[in-house]
Amino acid sequence: MSGLPLDELPQLFDVLGGSMSLVGPRPPLAREVERYAAHVHRRFLMKPGITGLWQVSGRSTLSWDESVRLDLSYVENGSLVGDLTIVLRTARAAITPGETAL
Numbered sequence: 001m002s003g004l005p006l007d008e009l010p011q012l013f014d015v016l017g018g019s020m021s022l023v024g025p026r027p028p029l030a031r032e033v034e035r036y037a038a039h040v041h042r043r044f045l046m047k048p049g050i051t052g053l054w055q056v057s058g059r060s061t062l063s064w065d066e067s068v069r070l071d072l073s074y075v076e077n078g079s080l081v082g083d084l085t086i087v088l089r090t091a092r093a094a095i096t097p098g099e100t101a102l
Helices: 006-017 038-045 064-077 080-095
Strands: 021-023 049-051
Touching: 006 049, 021 080, 038 064, 049 080
Parallel strands: 021 049
Antiparallel strands: none
């Protein structure tokens, strides 16, 4: 069982403090934001999440454009049921060795 990595612990404190959400768009890096096209700034309409649609849909295998498309889709269509699904898929991937969240 892989459980919650220790490097995620500060993000849980960020969720409790209100600066992050459990589910949301991928947190951007400062160097990425500098290069954002205008439409990509819609990602900032929601707090970044510890997990999100991008993570359970391929994460590091996604192209930049696909990652942005998933984040914007989440921003525009997010729901409580969708969030619960994402959390369950993330938990499954975290507790199942070698399993991806796909």
